[in-house]
């Protein structure tokens with residue numbers, strides 16, 4: 001195994017955040033796997049085997065001897081803290097609420113939420129920040145409704161989420177924010193225990209409440225609240241910033257309803273907002289005939305793997321929203337594959353064409369190079385995107 005330079009925080013190239021860091025591309029070409037230092041204020045910098053090729057990333061994410069436990073601080077109820085049968089048991093309690101059918105049923109409601117956000121953008125006028133007026137309110141309103149969380153509480157939980165997911169936040173502050181989120185969710189769980197609402201949390205309480213502790217329920221609520229708004233907001237902001245740099249591709253999303261589903265997959269492939277997926281080996285395993293020893297940490301790069309899909313690098317480095325569907329790994333793979341992916345797809349498929357149809361001349365109000373990208377957080381996105389039209 002080759003020892004490599006430290007991987008930059010977030011795994012993205014300096015100056016071009018849509019591109020994997022050069023260290024990841026170099027690792028992909030190396031016949032040997034590489035071991036590198038991965039900076040993490042949460043866990044402290046740690047050494048890990050860095051997996052970057054598409055087939056290797058899939059095999060690592062599918063292998064149940066590579067565990068989540070140990071790679072993140074434990075949080076009761078958070079699926080990302082569990083492995084094996086315990087993970088399957090908890091996940092089964094939630095899958096019924098996140099099916100393709102359920103996402104399709106939510107479409108009319110998502111369309112209403114998107115229309116309100118577009119009205120707010122129009123009212124705010126040219127110069128408005130698209131992240132604040134459009135990208136964040138849409139998934140926040142949807143997940144609040146799905147969970148029965150009051151929309152009025154959004155500023156508090158959005159602020160805590162941003163701090164908790166920032167790679168540069170100290171471990172102490174991360175734990176403090178996690179405790180605040182848990183305390184907030186405990187109140188909501190108590191209300192649902194008394195009177196389970198007709199929403200995802202209410203359904204879990206009604207169907208499985210006797211098998212779950214309050215702290216597990218609070219953890220489930222928090223995981224869904226955080227994953228449900230921050231990831232989609234980030235993908236929307238990154239995807240829109242990217243399309244604004246490629247007006248020909250934007251025109252396809254705006255003008256060809258048939259192309260929207262494929263375009264969303266291409267944006268997910270290209271942005272891979274959750275770029276680095278950590279694991280720890282619970283036994284000796286082999287990847288491409290090389291040994292990873294029990295206890296070793298592994299990080300899988302979805303961003304790098306999404307540029308290794310059997311076509312030429314130059315082709316895959318190009319954004320092409322008409323590309324035939326690719327088996328990208330933006331939602332991960334294997335037992336921990338994203339639970340909310342159908343909901344995410346539906347929100348993106350509704351929001352993107354609606355935005356560009358309503359504001360056909362939309363463009364950034366700052367030069368492309370000055371867009372404020374968020375590369376130092378668990379989920380890549382844009383902090384601020386002032387637009388005009």
Ligand code: HEM
Pocket residue numbers: 061079080091143223224227228229231232235272273274277278302329330331332333335336337338339340341343344
């Ligand atoms: C575009 C938006 C999204 C992206 C890019 C994304 C990405 C991911 C990825 C890569 C994973 C796997 C993590 C790993 O294996 O280490 C994951 C897991 C997860 N996601 Fe998403 N996600 C998105 C939206 C959502 C939404 C909307 C929800 C919920 C409403 C959600 C809930 C979850 C949950 C609960 C898990 C953990 C699943 C498990 O451990 O079994 N995600 N997501």
